[in-house]
Amino acid sequence: MTYIFLLILLFAVELLYFLIADHFNIIDKPNQRSSHTSITLRGGGVIFYIGILLYFLIEGFQYPWFFAGLTMISVISFADDIKPRSSKVRLAVHFVSMALMFYQWNLFELPWYYTFISLVFCTGILNAYNFMDGINGITGGYSLAVIGALWYINSYQTNFIDTNFLYYLILSILVFNFFNFRRKAKCFAGDVGAISIAFIIVYLLGLLIIKTHDFSYIILLAMYGVDSILTIIHRIILKENIFEPHRKHVYQIMANELKIPHVIVSTFYALSQVLIVVGFLYFKTYLYPIIVVLILSLLYVIFKRKFFHLHIIR
Numbered sequence: 001m002t003y004i005f006l007l008i009l010l011f012a013v014e015l016l017y018f019l020i021a022d023h024f025n026i027i028d029k030p031n032q033r034s035s036h037t038s039i040t041l042r043g044g045g046v047i048f049y050i051g052i053l054l055y056f057l058i059e060g061f062q063y064p065w066f067f068a069g070l071t072m073i074s075v076i077s078f079a080d081d082i083k084p085r086s087s088k089v090r091l092a093v094h095f096v097s098m099a100l101m102f103y104q105w106n107l108f109e110l111p112w113y114y115t116f117i118s119l120v121f122c123t124g125i126l127n128a129y130n131f132m133d134g135i136n137g138i139t140g141g142y143s144l145a146v147i148g149a150l151w152y153i154n155s156y157q158t159n160f161i162d163t164n165f166l167y168y169l170i171l172s173i174l175v176f177n178f179f180n181f182r183r184k185a186k187c188f189a190g191d192v193g194a195i196s197i198a199f200i201i202v203y204l205l206g207l208l209i210i211k212t213h214d215f216s217y218i219i220l221l222a223m224y225g226v227d228s229i230l231t232i233i234h235r236i237i238l239k240e241n242i243f244e245p246h247r248k249h250v251y252q253i254m255a256n257e258l259k260i261p262h263v264i265v266s267t268f269y270a271l272s273q274v275l276i277v278v279g280f281l282y283f284k285t286y287l288y289p290i291i292v293v294l295i296l297s298l299l300y301v302i303f304k305r306k307f308f309h310l311h312i313i314r
Helices: 002-023 046-058 064-082 087-105 112-131 138-156 163-180 190-212 215-237 250-256 262-283 287-313
Strands: none
Touching: 002 046, 002 163, 046 064, 046 163, 046 190, 064 087, 064 190, 087 112, 087 190, 112 190, 112 215, 138 163, 138 190, 138 215, 138 262, 163 190, 190 215, 215 250, 215 262, 215 287, 250 262, 250 287, 262 287
């Protein structure tokens, strides 16, 4: 009954946000780099933060330093959704937020290079998650696959987080997917959604890796990771500014040039990640992530060689 009540409450909060976003014109207008064609409400992903806020308030204020970091990074991201903010300000807030998360991890008790490595990886994952948020359902669907895997690991293998934390988060993702994982989305996640869910996932992965000393759990982000990193390399080869918006990710070419429906592309990414995780949990060997990354990289290159010309022509 508690979770049913929370689900209803989250739906109510999301609908209330729609009214606010509509009143203050918080919208996403399509442009030549967009994968959508109609004006849509932006920032619906704020529900991810609301879900964790409810957890924090109801379940005894657990993980306070992480929550402080999540609040900071969500606020600046939401402000950026409303009106573009200085990149220096956003970057400064991101670094402070990650420092708070590192403190929650007790990372500063380890040698200094752990902090440096974590900063590089966390920054990369946050940006990759934000860049990959481009079509209906991909952020919500992929996040549900990753959080589902973390729930299974936490419940049946290694307990690293309060299970209720994951339940609150899953409920918020389901609410967002109800409005976004469809042919004509009611809302988009916005920076507040993409960045906040990425921050949460990074926190969970960090807890798991620190507890198990097993970095191979990064395979839970294999699909996003390979697409993001290889697309950056591809754009560098093309001598493009990698910080400017584009439509060169594999999922974008699938949706835009090949005209595959958004929900099918998003489902493909989510289910592919689920299959990768199932294989990882079954084989549980350090060689598995390497093989997966090599296979995904090969498939990426084959796909780009076969279909990238469609993007150039267009």
